Amino acid sequence: MISRHLFPLMVWAAAMLAAFVILTVRVDAHEVRPAYLEVTERADGKLDVLWKQPSIGLLAVAIHPRIEGGLIERAPDRVENAENFELRRWNAVDLKGGSLDGREVRIDGLERTITDTLVLVHLKNGEEEQRVLTPAYPAFAINAHAGAAVPAYLKLGIEHILTGIDHLLFVFGLLLLSSGWKQLLRTITAFTIAHSITLALTALKLVSVNPQLIEAMVAYSILFLAVELVRKQRGKDGITQRSPWIVAFGFGLLHGAAFAGALKEIGLPEHNIPASLFLFNVGVEIGQLIFVAVVSALLWALSRLRWPVATSRLAWTAASYAIGSFATFWFLERLHTALDAIV
Incomplete structure (x- = not known):
């Protein structure tokens, strides 16, 4: 007892x-709800990008995704407001003959928040890379051979309960x-x-x-x-x-x-x-x-x-x-x- x-x-x-x-x-x-970035490389050499970030009402947390080469600097093709989140989609982003391998993915402004960002990258060769970006580490370079070595959802589960x-x-x-x-x-x-x-x-x-x-x-x-x-x-x-x-x-x-x-x-x-x-x-x-x-x-x-x-x-x-x-x-x-x- x-x-x-x-x-x-x-x-x-x-x-x-x-x-x-x-x-x-x-x-x-x-603000502590994590953001979510999903990047899909298509066989035709283009990208589909989904960005989901926390919001309060119609005011979104001041963080923005960047992919090296200015791939998603243009306005998104679609913007939706869901409960406590804002969704942005970029469709058929042109890689201009290049690839995603080696490009840096960064979440601008993440270092000024207390939230994390889950990043999923689907490459055209079938490989997948998962990362959890934090205020201390808001960027990473895509590795075409990294696979799903980083158990992102495992880390998110630990963080969620703690x-x-x-x-x-x-x-x-x-x-x-x-x-x-x-x-x-x-x-x-x-x-x-x-x-x-x-x-x-x-x-x-x-x-x-x-x-x-x-x-x-x-x-x-x-x-x-x-x-x-x-x-x-x-x-x-x-x-x-x-x-x-x-x-x-x-x-x-x-x-x-x-x-x-x-x-x-x-x-x-x-x-x-x-x-x-x-x-x-x-x-x-x-x-x-x-x-x-x-x-x-x-x-x-x-x-x-x-x-x-x-x-x-x-x-x-x-x-x-x-x-x-x-x-x-x-x-x-x-x-x-x-x-x-x-x-």
Whole structure:
């Protein structure tokens, strides 16, 4: 069982979460979505280019794709505004007798943002190259023989879970709610299986969900765990305390649908959907395991210290109510957005 002496850490964690939410939820919520650039080299020596960048309303994030040689300096052939994104397409761009091999692809302005860009290059020889460009590394040179050596979707899956504070907060609640390593292992496994199922079904369009409503229900799942943490402290036993894996599986289905929503915003290559989906899901699992390992190590380290019982109880109460407060705010905000979309 996780010792109550561990929970002074939770007061500090709650304070950090509060600061993060206040500073980032409103300002950066849209900008952190990755951009997407897909370049297809045709057999006739021309290019088709798709550029998908985050936007807030009709205002797009100030980043622009460049391909060496000024290949897409002209106005796009088509511009579309989708929810939270702007789409631009260049069709039949003339390579003027050259090739894509060795040309630099750069995202201007990326270094001034906190977002990434997934780049997919399809060459006419059948090779494919995937890269994730970041503010620190906003450019790369196309290598016709690189293939798909860089598992871009794997990296995006890791980044998505490690920057998804709501999903991490839910996993944190599961960790605190579980008693002992065996129960924790069953709980995390149930959560993994559940969100893998709905991630696949939703991403493959076998199941359709309302993304705004799903996000609201993800917030509700965190609120539910906060209530159960308070009940556990008060000694009230129930199915959640005895078998938290059941709750993890049920709410994991919702979290998987939310992961699929994020993946839909990034985009999947039509010719290689299964592999990309698999890599993204593996990335999510790796990120989740990293988080569980780090938090478990911190809790174990703190268990070596001695804290007054009253301090531990106060820390547990403060953290539970802090988690519940954040979740309530997210739930009401997201529910309002969902209802607005329906109306």
